[in-house]
Amino acid sequence: MSRVTVANRQHVAQLDYFHKGFRNLPEAPTLYPSEEEFKDPIVYIQKNRALISSFGIAKIVPPKSWKPPRLFNDKKKFETKKQNIYQLCNRITPHDLFMLLLRKFLTKRDPKKADKLGETWTDLESSEIMISGNAIDLYNLFLEVLSRGGYDQVTSTDNWHQILQSQLILGSVDDRAPKLLQYIYRDYLLELEYEQKRKAGAPQWKKEISETSNVVSQNSSSSTNSCLNTEKMNKKRRLVEEDEHVGLSLKDALIAVVLYFKDTLDDEDDCLICSKRLDHKTDCLTAFCKECDPLNKQKFGFLEGCVVNIEELKEYSEIFRRQWFLARKSRYGICPKEEKLLHEPPYLEAEYWRLVDSSQDAVSVYYGSDLFTNLCGSGFPSFEGREKFMEENVKSSSAREQYDRYLLHPWNLNVLPELGSSLLSCLNVKIPGITIPWLYIGMLFSSFCWHNEDSYMYSLNYMHEGEGKIWYGCSGGTNAALFEASLSLCIPELFDTNPDLLYNMVTTVNPLRLFEKGTTVCRTIQYAGEFIVTMPQAYHAGFSLGYTCAEAVNFACTDWLPFAWAAHSRYIKFSRAPAFTLEELFIGVINSPDFLTKTCSSEAKYLLKYIQKIVNFELSQRNKCFALCPRIVCENKLQSLGECSLCKHGCFFSSLIVLGNEDEVVTFCLHHVKEAASYPSRRELIFSYKYSMEELNLLVSRAQELVRQRQGNQVTQKENGFKKTAIENIVIACSDQKV
Structure with a gap:
């Protein structure tokens, strides 16, 4: 049996394991609103709230009449982020450890060569070892050559062209590439390789790995030895890749690589990074000192990517797909039937999670995420872009009519935040990514990692065009807490060093692993022309099946308020600044001239409940401040009171100002009165406020009065059949401008 046949059987078995697993995940609901139901997105979502909330996410397929214009400029450049797929779950990978070992190995022999490997942890991004502009993955190259018998065997059989095919090289290469x-x-x-062969039998504490090293390093031309090499290499691959299908834990995978390669070094008792003598009683990987232990490596984020336009990313995505699966074919083999699967979602899904879980292949992709629509342009009609569109389409009356038909459509994501039933319409500021949509332009395997929305809000995502995205969802509330617990069990090392890991949105874990821990996870595939709605606190993640162009925005209904309260309390704990404060939102709601049109009486009561909670907390904390602060200052309503130095919470109603030594000025919110009072270098403590106690009490009274009015007006509005919305306000404003 050939090396490729054996590898392919293992590879296909793993993919089949994923196929079966993902088929067993519940499907998120798919909703098909009628023309009548499609008139108001928030009303429709609220109507189906119970169903969607039980899954966390749902797909909404618009009626066939929904055909908004395509408004993207294919030539418009945008910045991307580079995502290392192999590091989305396992921050420190077998690849990283091998490169550390290689760097140390070369440093003592030829420091100039070691310098060309690139910076520690980011070698592929900074490596000088390239072919046709593509950095060569030396770890994968090393494994591939060893699996074919070693350097001498590959050279004598003239197989370097096959080795080249196993490498992910994008773009054209000339005839010299195999020789390079x-x-x-x-x-x-x-x-x-030769050093491993020379020291193959030395370490007694890992005899099996040493024997494997000895066998794969032998240069034998006999078919018997070649088969033996294949068998031993497959054992070695399983050590650093997977334990059957599910995968080794991060720690076990790292230990396997260290034990396999580390005996090659002359000073195997020194730290791989700083060369400090090791104390094996305290070093978890027997390769690093405490200070350099990679499991404590905290900083991680997506790298700065290339600047491209839509056409270029489309082309790159297809080149990547083709070259990646050519490399896969060389490494594992592929039958004609399987080649047809390369565009099929189930196959791509399995392949994606194989890449994430194994961390074996250093695969990187680009993602244009969080793109400002005011710079890159929205996919939907907007007032800002209307004049230019009309000028460019002056001879096409149908195009102009279509633009205006969707300009005020409630499902237009530029309009959605202004709908009267969304509390966010009461904010006095427009927030990019919250009330102003963001664009997301991706390629094959571009990933959005596990997260929930800012302040646990609702979100609506629309795919304008592309090959589709696979989404995974987990409902809020109790299941969200179970999700977090399951995630921490899957990657405990990352949570130990990064308690706020989920807020960084750079970490993903296979849904099957979460499902095995008891978390309910659903999945769905979003195609062009379809919406995905996510519910309050619902965790979600996914990736692109090819080129995709999507747009998303947030909204909030009164049923979101308990989630908002929980989210903002948690933000304070983790020192995370919210996009807006609840105080700011409630002031906007109460002062909104059409507040009565936004809620029914039960929702108004709900609002009153949380306004009272906010005001009660403020007043109780103020009493503490008055006892501490000899100086009290009333600021103008337009004056910013700053941000709390501890929790980053915006100080909207009031703040505590500490004047320290020299020119030191430190701001605290009322959640941290004790910390302000005990500040070490405090010379003076000032209480600063924008809203007096009388005004705050008046705020509650106003809310109570509005609830009473709402109860009385609700019957009248039903009889008149009239409910003014923010859409109508836009129309009136637009008409006034024309006059």
């Missing part, structure tokens, strides 16, 4: 790859291996890896 051979030279790269000879210059950077051959001595390591």
Whole structure:
């Protein structure tokens, strides 16, 4: 049986495991609103709230009449982020450890070569070892050559062109490429291979791995030895890749690589990074000192990517798809039937999670996320873009009519935040990504990692065009807490060093692993022309099946308020600044001239409840402040009171100002009165406010009065059949401008 056949059977078995697992996940609801139901998105979502909330997410397929214009400029440039797929779950990978070992190995022999490997932890991004502008993954190259018998065997059989096909090289290569790859291996890896062979039997504490090293390093031309090499290499691959299908834990995978390669170094008792002598009683990987232990590595984020336009990212996505699966074919083999699957969602889904879980292949992709529509343009008609569109389409009356038909459509994501039933319409400021939509332009495997929305709000995502996205969802409330617990069990090392890990939105974990821990996770596929709605506190994640262009915005109804209260309390705990404060929102709601049109009486009561909670907390904390502060200052309503230095919470009603030594000025919110009072260098403590106690009490009285009015007016409005919305306000404003 050939090496490729064996590898392919293992590879296909793993993909089949994922296929079966994802088929067992519940499907998120798919809703098909009628023309009548499609008139108001918030009303429709609220009507189906119970169903959607039980899953966390749902897909909404518009009626066939929904055909908004395509308004993207394919030539418009945008910035992308580079996502290392192999690091989305496992921050420190077998690849990283190998490169550390190789760097240390080369440093003692030829420091100039070691310098060309690139910076520690980001070698592929800064490596000088390239072919046709593509950095070569030396770890994968090393494994591939060893699996074929080693350097001498590959050279004698003239198989460097096959080794080249196993590498992810995007773009065209000339006839010299196989020879260049051979030279790269000879210059950077051959001595390591020979050194392993020389020391193959030395370490007694890992005899099996040493024997494997000995066998794969032998240069034998006999078919018997070649088969033996294949069998031993497959054992070695399983050590650093997967334990059958599910995968080794991060710690086990790292230990496997360290034990396999570390004996090659002359000073195997030194830290791989700082060369400090190790105390094996305290070093978890027997390769790093405490200070350099990679499991404590905290900083991680997406790298700065390329600047492209839509056409270029489309093309790159297809090149990447083609070259990646050519490399996969070379490594594992592929049958004609499987080649047809390369565009099929189930296959791509399995392949994606194989890449994430194994961290074996250093695959990176680009994602244009969180793009400002006021810079890149919205996919929907907008007032800002109307004049230009009309000028460019002056001869096309149908295009102009279509633009205006969707300009005020409630499902237009530029309009949605202004709908009267969304509390966010009461904010006095427009917030990008919250009330102003953001664009998301991706390629194959572009990922949005596990997260829930800012302040646990609702979100609505629309895919304008593309090959589709796979979404995973988990409902809010109790299941969200179970999700977090399951996630921490899957990646405890990351949570130990990053308690606020989920807020960074750079971490993903296979839904099957979460499902096995008892978390209810659903999935769905969003295609072009479809919406995805996420509910309050619902965690969601996913990735693109190819080129995709989507747009998303937030909204909030009164049923969101308990989630908002919980989210903002948690933000204070983790020192995370919210996009807006509840105090700011409630002031906007109460002062909104059409507040009565926004809620029914039960919703108004709900609002009153949380306004009272906010005001009661403020007044109780003020009593403490008055006893501490000899100086009290009333600020103008337009004056900012700053941000709390501890929790980053915006000080909207009032703040405590500490004057310290010299020119030191420190701001605290009323959640941190004790900390302000005990500030070490405090010279003076000032209480600063914008709203007096009388005004705050008046705020509650106003809310109570509005609730009473709402109860009385609700019957009258039903009889008149009239309910003014923010859409109508836009129309009136637009008409006034024309006059």
